[in-house]
Amino acid sequence: MKSRWTTCLLLAVVVAVWGVVAWKIFATADNTPPAARPKPSETAAETAAADTLQLDYADPFLKGAPRSAAAVRPVVRGLPPVKQATPKRERVKIVHLGTVTSAGRSLYILTVGDEQYELSRGESAGDFVFADCDRDSLYLRKEGVMYGVKRCEP
DSSP: OHHHHHHHHHHHHHHHHHHHHHHHOOOOOOOSOOOOOOOOHHHHHHHHHHTOOOSSSGGGGGGOOOOOOSOOOOOOOOOOOOOOOOOOOOOOEEEEEEEEEETEEEEEEEEEETEEEEEOTTOOEETEEEEEEEEEEEEEEEETTTEEEOOOOO
């Protein structure tokens, strides 16, 4: 700005405007009661009811389809059957000692508790049935419960 007088005048106007804004924000109107809300008239309630959606029109996407007059009642389903409790898993010491392959048949050497067994798939060792195996584990089943045994290192 070229003149000092213009700068001072503009500075005074800015201070005045911001002073009014700050006074409006921070001044509380404790003496004035809150404005009473006007009571809704009964005619306003009637107009709101006139604007409700009736849902009695035909579906525009089903123009060629036959329209059924009766409403379809929803199907009531029964409660699901009660699940039976799974048998408890017991602590049994099962160790894989090794695998022997002879004539295309694999025998897995296991100790179950204190007894040693040579099993192939489907055979039983005491109460356990040798169900399956994968690359790093053997799986035995007893009364619907699967027991996993880590294979020994070759």
